[in-house]
Amino acid sequence: MNPKRSLFFSSLVSPMGALLYLLLLSFFFVSSLVPTSQALALGTNANATRRRAPVHHDLSLDFYSKTCPQVDQIISSVTAARYRDSPTSGPATIRLFFHDCFVEGCDASILIAPTPGSINKVEREMEENKNLAAEAFDTVNMVKAAVENKCPGLVSCADVLAIAARDFVHLAGGPYYTVKKGRKDSKVSLGGKVHPNLPRTNSTVAELVRLFSSKGLSPLDLVALSGAHTIGFSHCDQFASRLYDFRGTKRPDPAMDARLLKALRMSCPQFGGNADVVAPCDVQTPFQFDHAYYANLETNLGLLATDQALFLDPRTRPLVQDLGRDKARFFQAFVAGMEKMGQIRVKKGKRGEIRKDCTKHLT
Ligand code: HEM
């Protein structure tokens, strides 16, 4: 059985199977497309590079070399098994890492579970995080349990998440890179911190550039990291307005390929659809970590408005074309972006803790 097929069938035995089946129907339909490239009349390049937040460089590759030298191997044995048994854990965990780092830095603040009866919401409970897949949280908990078994109380959940995300990039066919360690876990998780720090699917490129810049990430980092959408899936509500009422026009987004539009409308009806249905972010190779995502954008096959906008906007268009040109270039820029993202507002010393259970603060 080819790998795509075996993923397909293993997904059918999970509770998400039926939904995945629906989306794969649309995938097979869409993947048979011969994309038509449309010339898009747009202006030329404008330089948007701007830096604000400093990136901290105080993590190290050998942080656990004395206390837990085998940490990467312990983690990779769990991530490899998870990828085999529950492939959706891969993209879900990479996205979880992104949502952690952008809100208060890479400090595992996203992992804290709600306290029953508390009026204070944690990050996980906010609208922007509602679609983070349970598989990702489960994966982190499984990885952390394996690490605690061998190196109790020594390795932070923030480091575990950073390393697990790296493993899944590699397992899906993406680059392997070393992960610097030494992050501490947050002592709080505040729902109120989420909203301004995460992008929305209707964010403009200017807003995305500004948000990424506020995290010390350049427009190239924005375009390279968005390439994570080369794997994984999106719920219909995240792109439905493109299908039926783009920016209040009551018309579909003109920047969407007509056949992709038709296929997505079938999976995601305007009324009465199943809210759990998902579609592949990369309609060509949704399980393969490759540079096909960028080729899609050049042929109007982007799924999210923010993806397609990266090609439509003259500031980011040359970057899309550059990364779409060859896989090695994309991999190199993606690794650089992940390394920078993984260092956003890292907590050291007494500013953080090392949780035993990633879902609970130390008491
Ligand atoms: C640039 C702005 C971005 C926006 C607006 C955005 C938005 C989204 C949305 C709406 C989804 C679908 C969620 C769902 O319905 O389940 C998604 C999925 C995903 N995102 Fe992003 N994202 C962005 C950047 C990133 C970055 C920087 C990364 C990681 C480096 C990332 C990784 C992923 C992955 C892997 C998935 C698939 C998740 C899965 O299959 O469970 N995204 N994103």
Ligand SMILES: [Ca+2]
């Ligand atoms: Ca965080």
Ligand SMILES: [Ca+2]
């Ligand atoms: Ca792909």
